[in-house]
Amino acid sequence: MRFVSQIFQPVVSIPKGATIKNIEITCKSQKLLMECGLVRPTSAGLFTILPLARRAISKLENIIHTCLEEVGAQRLSLPCLTSARLWEKSGRMDDVGPELIKVEDRHGKKYLLAPTHEEAIADLFADISPLSYKQLPFLLYQIGNKYRDEHRPKHGLLRAREFSMMDAYSAHATHTCASRAYDTVTEAYRKIFSTLHLPVHRVQAPSGDMGGSLSHEWQLPAQVGEDSLAVCPSCSHAALSTDSSTCQQCGRETNEVNSIEVGHTFVLGARYSEPLQANYIAADGATASVHMACYGIGITRLLSASIECLSSEKALRWPLAIAPYSALVIGPKEGSKEWVGHGFDRVQEIARQLEQHGFRDDVIVDDRHALTIGKRLVMADRMGYPNIIVCGRGALESPPRYELHRAGGEAPLxxxxxxxLHTLRQDRENRENREIDVEYETRAGE
Amino acid sequence: MRFVSQIFQPVVSIPKGATIKNIEITCKSQKLLMECGLVRPTSAGLFTILPLARRAISKLENIIHTCLEEVGAQRLSLPCLTSARLWEKSGRMDDVGPELIKVEDRHGKKYLLAPTHEEAIADLFADISPLSYKQLPFLLYQIGNKYRDEHRPKHGLLRAREFSMMDAYSAHATHTCASRAYDTVTEAYRKIFSTLHLPVHRVQAPSGDMGGSLSHEWQLPAQVGEDSLAVCPSCSHAALSTDSSTCQQCGRETNEVNSIEVGHTFVLGARYSEPLQANYIAADGATASVHMACYGIGITRLLSASIECLSSEKALRWPLAIAPYSALVIGPKEGSKEWVGHGFDRVQEIARQLEQHGFRDDVIVDDRHALTIGKRLVMADRMGYPNIIVCGRGALESPPRYELHRAGGEAPLxxxxxxxLHTLRQDRENRENREIDVEYETRAGE
Structure with missing residues (x-):
């Protein structure tokens, strides 16, 4: 059980139009995360993730981890420092150009801080080449920092220079097998976003710098988003906006919405395995390039995008599965009749009960007794705690009763x-059973 | 449940005296981790952590996380890119010198890839200064990559250029409070190392580049270690070796042992808060520098050091709490009498039973049916799986019986x-109750 008074959460108030370390405040996730003491910039595009946001990220990482392991993915860690030589081999050194952060070691050897690891993983496969077709396929992923020297970092965590990503890579003997893995990971992505109850659209996309034969972006609608989607109100089909405003699927008029790219998936074919010589030996003894696919989810970006999507200008809202704490308990003000009547023991007892009934390590107690319940309720609502339990006047009744305020704004119970405990359990069960209402496009392999 | 045939584990054989990517093989953890397909170097001092080693690291991170959260520490993440300006302010830019990896962004602004974060955390405190004494103390930690451009990286993960660390920082209004936190974290360290059953010695140490008033190194004896300890066989007191071979505590003759520094703790005082202006306002209204302490554990180093300490030249041994999988199940060879008799179903059933009785997500099945049981047993022993269950001839008896081989070499049961299931539960309970036999020095605050 944790107490609000002990949390390292430097709350600040940012006047309208103010800049912080020369950075403009351009969107609500950026403003709310900073004002609520969850994230602080250290310089342009670089951020300290403070403890409550760090908890949200750990929860998000766990969801991603679970959904990927379920489909057989194996976690590894590649170094962030990638040899520049590999990017010269793939030809991307010049394509990506000024966004690469380059590093030279004390012996003059050139590296870069990897924005992505296709070259590194292909080099790993090459290093153990020739693989036998019997060893394939693999599906590998990592969770860690990536680097991109954005010309103008902005929108806080939405466009940072150091950011956290899940990036996955698969290796296959055939294109068919790569397509099958692509579909499997697509299912895992759906489960991730549906666990978060976020209306993420999968849209076909150009492959861009990455190369390869097929790619999809995973887009979360949000006003501040820099991408634009055409979403069909009739059949829910979504696509990247083009000149046409006609649904490609059903022919009706589409709506334009801004959106944020939170993930990307690619069938790469031999785009990296060929120049980096990641080969395998087929059943007939012939040597060929490994077929690859790759998959990314921006973790810090998804966190801020989901806040951007769910919050108001004044109050944070989180996907329930990743709120820093699922339940906050507020006790009476010191010296009040309730304080005299049941004191702080009752508050801690309620918190313990919650810990034991589905909220293990997930309850926080607002122990700032000097503040009124009302004031703490306002702050808790701004923080977006999904369940706020007030241990106030009702707790003096027999049997004692507690107020339950749920993020969403219904009247408290x-x-x-x-x-x-029963109500909270039901909420959880309802949430697990509720399917999110997003239609996805058909699969790559169909 | 996972299957050995699906694990990405590129096993290699390294001839004696061979070099890998110009790197000499100088110790057994380096050799075994590479040969067993757990770690691969990408270039000097940079490593890919492959899936089985990555699992061990995740377990290690969890132990550290749990022990630190228990004493109230809060996790955050500071960026790896630290502004060079902060290190100029602290004066360490020149002290650490060529080991710093320096980076310049597209606008010419200077950063470094942080080897440690005292400056960054002091700057965070300064950024929210002046703190009130009422907000103190804080105990914050992170888990992530650190960078040091070693002149000669060696011994594999023991001396790498990119490595994973837990680093913690505390901020206090008084020296007494800092000492108290130091003692608390010391207890957490003891719990971490005792959970791992590693004989780690805490020894008083000079503060070196780090500065401050008091520091201890946490040293794990191992032949390849570059430090040297004087350990008293009589009273177990340990100290960094000096000219004298007399125990400082009881006056007896000490033994010299090589050892590896796996952790370090420092009381820093105002060493960083003063130059970086991390201030707080005391109860009397006066402004003063925050008192700081800092704490580190090298995660990838501790992994390799523990393997160095526990393994033989020929076979990996892990602290039981972080073995990649706690149990491996081996079934009969395809076509054998046992295969015909109970087949692979029985093998999977045993694995499921283990999953349900204390080994959730912690069982792996060696499904390479083409190999004999004997051959797979040899490989499993080399990998150091703590519990190997063989589903062989005995499984045809009524009731069926299974061989249990435990790392440690006793005869199988x-x-x-x-x-x-009963035996394995007892093993676990015994392990949890067994105290490790290491005497620590008295505390800082006593």
Missing amino acids: LLTVGEL | LLTVGEL
């Missing part, structure tokens, strides 16, 4: 402990 | 399923 007055419940006994038993009813409270 | 032949057990029914019930006996097997």
